[in-house]
Amino acid sequence: MVCRRVWFPRSRANAFQRKLIAGVAQLVEHFLAKEDVTSSSLVTRSTQEKMVLSKTLQNLESALAGESMAHIKYRYFAQIARDEGYHDIADHFEHTADQEIKHAWGHLELLVGYPSTKQCLEMAIKGETYEYTEMYPKFEDEAIEEGDSNAALEARMQANESKMHAAAFIELLDKAERRFAALAKVEERHANAYRQKLGELDE
Numbered sequence: 001m002v003c004r005r006v007w008f009p010r011s012r013a014n015a016f017q018r019k020l021i022a023g024v025a026q027l028v029e030h031f032l033a034k035e036d037v038t039s040s041s042l043v044t045r046s047t048q049e050k051m052v053l054s055k056t057l058q059n060l061e062s063a064l065a066g067e068s069m070a071h072i073k074y075r076y077f078a079q080i081a082r083d084e085g086y087h088d089i090a091d092h093f094e095h096t097a098d099q100e101i102k103h104a105w106g107h108l109e110l111l112v113g114y115p116s117t118k119q120c121l122e123m124a125i126k127g128e129t130y131e132y133t134e135m136y137p138k139f140e141d142e143a144i145e146e147g148d149s150n151a152a153l154e155a156r157m158q159a160n161e162s163k164m165h166a167a168a169f170i171e172l173l174d175k176a177e178r179r180f181a182a183l184a185k186v187e188e189r190h191a192n193a194y195r196q197k198l199g200e201l202d203e
């Protein structure tokens, strides 16, 4: 599951590079090993829904979550490496992050196929709504329970962002639906015009 082929050859890596790379490998393995990485923003499922999924679908969701996470982490690690002056390492993290996007897309394609723009908007709305109505409020409560005020504040801020994202997607879907409705009327007029012409030919 972990993409080991991207690591530097040992001979080229200095002690710092080796430490950094070992840390990344450990983190990726840790996250991939966790069961609840299966919930992503795009493929949001309830626990009951997950229970009836086939093993392969569950694996695809886990792989999607793992690859997506690896992409985000490598982008973050690239910033750190660049700030510390390790531009070659930063470039490598960014290059690998780009490959992780392709890996994640492969899993996503098998999970959702090639949905229409309307369906994409609906899935995005579902994911963002889940985040601000269920996921982040729960995370905030649990952070408060554990006395982690930073995590609680972060969860509240992220919930607000998710709510804004959901609202923006809803607005886009609304506009798109009005556009589709208008286009349907135009198509109906065209079809009627063709029918009339066809009738005239038959006479």
Ligand SMILES: [Fe+2]
Binding pocket: 002, 003, 067, 070, 099, 100, 103
């Ligand atoms: Fe990968």
Ligand SMILES: [Fe+2]
Binding pocket: 128, 161, 162, 165
């Ligand atoms: Fe969001």
